[in-house]
Amino acid sequence: MQGSFIKILIQTLPVLMGYLPLGMAFGILFSTLNIEWYYGILCSLLIFTGAGQFLLVSLLALKSGYLEIAFASFMLNIRHIFYSLAILDDIKEFGIKKYYILFGLTDETFATLKTSHLQDTQYSKENRFFLITLLNHMYWILGGALGIFMGQGLGFQPQGVEFALTALFSVLTLALLQTSDNKIPFFIGLAIGIFGLIVFPSEHFLLFSMIFGILLLIIGKNFIERKNICTK
Structure with missing residues (x-):
């Protein structure tokens, strides 16, 4: 055993x-x-x-x-x-x-x-x-x-460690972008992020941006799919 x-x-x-x-x-x-x-x-x-x-x-x-x-x-x-x-x-x-x-x-x-x-x-x-x-x-x-x-x-100071997750997600996002045929959702998400930083209150930025992004992708689903077919 x-x-x-x-x-x-x-x-x-x-x-x-x-x-x-x-x-x-x-x-x-x-x-x-x-x-x-x-x-x-x-x-x-x-x-x-x-x-x-x-x-x-x-x-x-x-x-x-x-x-x-x-x-x-x-x-x-x-x-x-x-x-x-x-x-x-x-x-x-x-x-x-x-x-x-x-x-x-x-x-x-x-x-x-x-x-x-x-x-x-x-x-x-x-x-x-x-x-x-x-x-x-x-x-x-x-x-x-x-x-x-x-x-x-031990009082270890985490300078730079707090950026680890951001760096990980950035690498994964860019890797997915390179291998994805349909890049429209990425640019929509990027635009929503920039828009959210300007418009939404900072304490609710993440929640509002995600909800807004989901709604936008659902509404524009057919357009995104047609656009993807045309680019192939």
């Missing part, structure tokens, strides 16, 4: 290498909010969404309201609904552990579960999936705890 656990542990090592530094970055940023340290641990324990937790730190720093935080978090993490749908056939026969697996279904955990083919282990498929999810969750909590300790205990 120990050998089986080690095989699963090895499979999750790439996630460990990513979650420790990212979790530490979250913990360091959280420590700047002047909020009790254990709330940061609870965030990693109960929320467990990498980008969502970085977004939460930014929104808390801006003193955003509950509605803005809830809506922005939902929109950022809506992709997890599709992860759950994609993995339902694999876990539908599982017992109560499937609910924890669905809770812990991050991008990296989903990728690891879908590529998990350790049929030679002594664990059942349900226990393999559960252990992979649990280990990844523990890695994130550990990274967050270390970051909070560095920020509050």
